[in-house]
Amino acid sequence: MAEENKNPHVAVLAFPFGTHAAPLLSLTRRLAFAAPEITFSFLSTAQSNRSVFLSDLNPPLPNLKSYDIDNGIPHGYQFKGNPLDLIGFFLGSAPVSFKKGMEAAIADIGNKISCLITDAFLWFAAGIADELGVPWIPIWTSGPVAISTHFYTDLIRSKIAVGPDGITVREDEVLDFMPGFSSIRVRDLPEGVVSGDLESPIARMLHQMGRTLIRGEVIVVNSFEELDSIVIEDLRSKLKQFLTVGPFNLCAPQVSVYGDDRTGILSWLDRQRSGSVAYVSFGTLMTPPPAELAALAKGLEASGAPFLWSLKEASKGQLPGGFLDRTKDQGMVVPWVPQPCVLSHVAVGGFVTHGGWNSILESITGEVPMICRPFIGDQILNGRLIASVWEIGITIEGGPITEHGMMNALDLILRKEEGRTMKEKVRRLRMMAEQAVGPSGSSNTNFQSFLKILRTVTSQ
């Protein structure tokens, strides 16, 4: 009989782009807190580690350490503004970089690795885990419906022919041959499944991930069972184990970042009427093209609604002339806000978003209906879920944002009966989410199961 491993060591491998590393760190913290006998080594690029560990205001844990790995960028490379280049460099060198990082962690901690927890994007980690003779646990940082489209990519491609140049003529057909997809159309699928460049580094990565999930000891997702129960039940029946343990933003200990309210956002929100404010943010990666940005600004101004806009400093120059001056009593434009706190403020009545998964969960938690302008990846699918499945918002399909379109959307969400109905529906989802993370809720029970699996596999 194998001897019990008294000093288990888990390596956690992050994908260092967009909002991937932060939720992974949040989950790792929960695990490290619940299982103090296990040491967790968190591996990401120096820039990503700096950003997620610095913005994590929780006290450090003695059994959680970070290690920086190489970002793969060639010497002398000049960034030309396309983040996809950086992702390409990273993915090209990631298997080697992570192996080096793990060697450093092993030397430092003094114990071999007994399990690999990774962002699900890093599908090649299944092979590294095999080499090490340890289990692989992928963590998916978006929703269950999105991961299902990657799990079923081969099936979808066999049913929906891909035309030349990645264009399919069956865009409006629903994917009713997949459990839980009766309202999802071909056009809602992330690019790279049947449309767009199927050979791009990201499309190939997601396709490989979908095929590799079956090798995961357990697949862990930042969601809750009641949100997409049919899809979750289906994935549970196909994969070794499939556990929803979120929303992470409701599980992690929330540290108030308002403290002194240095930017004045909180006191400004406090002065606004309940449910009257439009909050605008397109996440960490996306900024609408200049014409849409200008149309959005004009729509906000014309609607008269108070607004709070998280807009990168570099994009401010694209706002219409005089906009900031004219709207100084109507709204605030700032480069960054503590979004979960903003969305939970009673004054916020609508969220203009790109439909990133973390933003959606935070909006549900804050009971805020959404106006979704999706751009890439899972966002189009998420927009469809928001508008047509959960009915907690509307979507501007394929863009572009227009001044009148935005005015009407704000009016509907903030002032009309439809908006009130959506608010009621999002409130119900929030209650389900809270129950899920409560003492006998699904996410809490699933987290305990996850912990048990981790303890079992690392004790051997």
Ligand code: U2F
């Ligand atoms: C990628 O996501 P993004 O980073 O573009 O968007 P979100 O998943 O919505 O996450 C944005 C996070 O940044 C926070 C906000 C969210 O937690 O609270 N934030 C903030 O605190 N303050 C601000 O002023 C602005 C944002 C990808 F693009 C998406 O398609 C995926 O769904 C997502 C998850 O895989 O990753």
